[in-house]
Amino acid sequence: MLKKRIIPCLDIKNGRTVKGVNFVDIRDAGDAVELAKRYVIEGADELVFLDITATVEKRKTLIELVKRIAKEINIPFTVGGGIDTLEDAQAIIRAGADKVSVNSSAVKNPRLITEIANEFGNQCVVLAIDTKFENNEWMVYVHGGRTPTMLRTVAWAKEGEQHGAGEILLTSMNNDGTKNGFALDITGAVADAVNIPVIASGGAGIAEHFADVFLQTKASAALAASIFHFGEIPIPQLKAYLKSQNISIR
Amino acid sequence: MIAIIKYNAGNIASVKNAVERLGYECAITDNPDELRSAEKVIFPGVGEAGTAMKYLTEHGLDTLFKSLTQPVLGICLGLQLMCRHSEEGNTDCLGIFDTDVKRFPPKDIVPHTGWNNLSDVRTPLFDGFENDDTVYFVHSYYAEISPQTIAKCGYILPFGAAMQKDNFYATQFHPEKSAAVGERILKNFLELKI
Numbered sequence: 434m435l436k437k438r439i440i441p442c443l444d445i446k447n448g449r450t451v452k453g454v455n456f457v458d459i460r461d462a463g464d465a466v467e468l469a470k471r472y473v474i475e476g477a478d479e480l481v482f483l484d485i486t487a488t489v490e491k492r493k494t495l496i497e498l499v500k501r502i503a504k505e506i507n508i509p510f511t512v513g514g515g516i517d518t519l520e521d522a523q524a525i526i527r528a529g530a531d532k533v534s535v536n537s538s539a540v541k542n543p544r545l546i547t548e549i550a551n552e553f554g555n556q557c558v559v560l561a562i563d564t565k566f567e568n569n570e571w572m573v574y575v576h577g578g579r580t581p582t583m584l585r586t587v588a589w590a591k592e593g594e595q596h597g598a599g600e601i602l603l604t605s606m607n608n609d610g611t612k613n614g615f616a617l618d619i620t621g622a623v624a625d626a627v628n629i630p631v632i633a634s635g636g637a638g639i640a641e642h643f644a645d646v647f648l649q650t651k652a653s654a655a656l657a658a659s660i661f662h663f664g665e666i667p668i669p670q671l672k673a674y675l676k677s678q679n680i681s682i683r
Numbered sequence: 684m685i686a687i688i689k690y691n692a693g694n695i696a697s698v699k700n701a702v703e704r705l706g707y708e709c710a711i712t713d714n715p716d717e718l719r720s721a722e723k724v725i726f727p728g729v730g731e732a733g734t735a736m737k738y739l740t741e742h743g744l745d746t747l748f749k750s751l752t753q754p755v756l757g758i759c760l761g762l763q764l765m766c767r768h769s770e771e772g773n774t775d776c777l778g779i780f781d782t783d784v785k786r787f788p789p790k791d792i793v794p795h796t797g798w799n800n801l802s803d804v805r806t807p808l809f810d811g812f813e814n815d816d817t818v819y820f821v822h823s824y825y826a827e828i829s830p831q832t833i834a835k836c837g838y839i840l841p842f843g844a845a846m847q848k849d850n851f852y853a854t855q856f857h858p859e860k861s862a863a864v865g866e867r868i869l870k871n872f873l874e875l876k877i
Contacts, residue, residue: 434799434800435798438798478798503697507859508860527696529697529700531860553729554730555794556796556822599794599796628792653796683817
């Protein structure tokens with residue numbers, strides 16, 4: 434039976450992980466490769482690396498890092514953050530990433546999704562959507578959640594699927610950082626509206642939140658960052674708990 | 684030396700990385716002599732069947748491929764191209780396996796993405812495979828079950844997760860992305876005696 438996926442997200446700045454980690458057996462908590470290897474051993478099903486570097490030097494550093502990750506990691510991984518053109522996506526995939534995620538650039542130019550999908554296949558393109566509930570509507574935000582758009586979230590997800598996205602990574606800005614649980618309503622609505630996998634993101638605080646999103650929505654995967662980085666929910670315990678709730682878990 | 688067939692398919696580097704992690708020397712090549720003399724040949728593939736077959740035919744790699752006598756391992760699209768025919772782009776394929784490739788009916792999420800169990804696994808490729816082991820899939824097309832199926836998977840319907848005929852092996856899943864379980868399957872292949 435197909436398993437629900439647990440995906441740690443690593444924020445990368447200047448080639449290093451941003452958030453501190455307290456794993457005792459990691460010498461360099463800022464080394465993305467060491468942290469990623471640790472997650473693989475713990476049973477992560479996939480990894481997402483989000484580059485938040487804001488300098489022109491970023492691309493070269495990122496490509497070098499992607500090459501190192503690809504050499505060491507034996508599970509699928511996605512790289513996102515500032516992929517604005519087909520050339521950006523080509524460089525990252527050729528360096529060894531399995532998928533790229535696009536966000537603001539896809540809103541600006543939806544054909545980017547199609548261009549990447551045509552060259553590498555739909556499964557290589559993850560459409561990341563940052564969404565915020567306001568005035569009784571879930572709306573799409575871009576530029577790291579700083580800029581509102583006129584796009585409604587469910588409609589944009591469906592449009593992204595039609596353009597060739599192979600997966601949707603849906604982050605609720607209302608829930609992100611709250612540790613109060615995933616946004617079940619919009620995650621459920623998007624997962625019902627598309628026929629591609631949806632990754633729920635934003636709001637995970639305890640193991641029960643993961644069970645909620647898997648039992649109450651059709652989400653295929655759940656992503657979290659800080660609770661894994663700081664060891665608040667060790668992945669093996671999380672997975673054991675989800676199995677005890679009869680959720681299909683690797 | 685382990686040869687990985689170079690053609691217009693994506694993410695071949697990850698297969699090379701996986702083989703090298705197991706301590707084998709490995710080259711990505713479309714040189715006929717190198718391919719014929721390699722100890723093992725790996726035929727990876729992410730992409731579209733029609734485009735890939737066209738490239739193989741134009742470069743004479745189809746005929747070369749069928750004439751290989753050492754152990755060969757197709758991965759993902761590689762498995763599909765080793766079948767008779769694929770619905771993807773209505774493509775005539777290499778015809779090593781006596782089965783056809785169809786698109787999943789849209790009864791559930793397509794592509795089939797993620798970790799799944801296998802059943803009815805056969806040796807030697809699956810030596811050491813445990814009942815609850817899982818491997819990583821990502822595909823929208825599947826090979827129908829046939830006598831050459833050496834592992835089955837169920838998603839929407841039962842399909843061939845791995846195939847074998849003589850020296851030709853293939854997996855629909857990605858052993859290079861399937862953590863320790865995939866590493867063992869790849870190792871089993873690399874250790875095959877002719």
